[in-house]
Amino acid sequence: MSKLAVLIDADNAQSSTINHLLSEIAKYGTTHVKRAYGDWTSPNLKGWKEKLLEQSIQPIQQFAYTHGKNATDSALIIDAMDLLYSGRFDGFCLVSSDSDFTRLAARIRESGLSVYGIGERKTPKPFVAACDKFIYTENLVHLEELAPHADRVTNDPGDHSSVRQALMDDHLSNMLRTAVETASDDDGWARLSSVVSQTQ
Structure with a gap:
C-alpha cells in the first residue's frame, strides 16, 4: 500500500x-x-476539536500574525516540502479548496509522487488540474446517509428489505463508486450511460 501524508487546510x-x-x-x-x-x-475552528481527537489528527497551530495574510498556507507548504524531502512517502493528500496550493501540488508531482486533492466544487480549476486526482467533498455520500431514504426509491412501499440490503452491500457500493469515478469528468459529473458501461 502507498504511504500517504494527509495535510488539511482547516x-x-x-x-x-x-x-x-x-x-x-x-x-x-x-x-x-x-x-x-x-x-x-x-472560534471559526471550534467544530474541529472533536474530530481531531476522534481521528488522531495532529493540530498545527498557526497564528494569524497579519490581517489578510494566510499564515496557515505557508505553514502547510513548508511542512509538505519537509515531508517530501524525507523520502518516506509515496503520495500526498491536500485537503483544501484554496488555489494557493496549486504550485505545491505541481512540485510534488514533479518529484514523482501522487497528489490527491480534496475540496469543494468551488475549488479553482488550476488546483484541480494540478492534482493527479481531485475528489469533491459533495460526492462523498456514504451508505449510512442513503439508507434512511431507501423507502423513497422502492416500487413496493411494503417491502424495503432488498433496497436496504443493496445499499449496505459493500461490494456493490465500491463497484458503483469506482464506476462513477472512472466515468466522471473534471467537474465530477458522470453520464449514466458511461457509468453503466463501466459496471458491465
Whole structure:
C-alpha cells in the first residue's frame, strides 16, 4: 500500500466531512501522517476539536500574525516540502479548496509522487488540474446517509428489505463508486450511460 501524508487546510475545509474524507483516502493508501493547520484560537475552528481527537489528527497551530495574510498556507507548504524531502512517502493528500496550493501540488508531482486533492466544487480549476486526482467533498455520500431514504426509491412501499440490503452491500457500493469515478469528468459529473458501461 502507498504511504500517504494527509495535510488539511482547516481554514478551507469542513470538519463535518472528515470521516467520509478519510474513508475515501484509505482507498489510495495508508495514512502515515495526518495534520490539520489553522489558528485554533479562532472560534471559526471550534467544530474541529472533536474530530481531531476522534481521528488522531495532529493540530498545527498557526497564528494569524497579519490581517489578510494566510499564515496557515505557508505553514502547510513548508511542512509538505519537509515531508517530501524525507523520502518516506509515496503520495500526498491536500485537503483544501484554496488555489494557493496549486504550485505545491505541481512540485510534488514533479518529484514523482501522487497528489490527491480534496475540496469543494468551488475549488479553482488550476488546483484541480494540478492534482493527479481531485475528489469533491459533495460526492462523498456514504451508505449510512442513503439508507434512511431507501423507502423513497422502492416500487413496493411494503417491502424495503432488498433496497436496504443493496445499499449496505459493500461490494456493490465500491463497484458503483469506482464506476462513477472512472466515468466522471473534471467537474465530477458522470453520464449514466458511461457509468453503466463501466459496471458491465
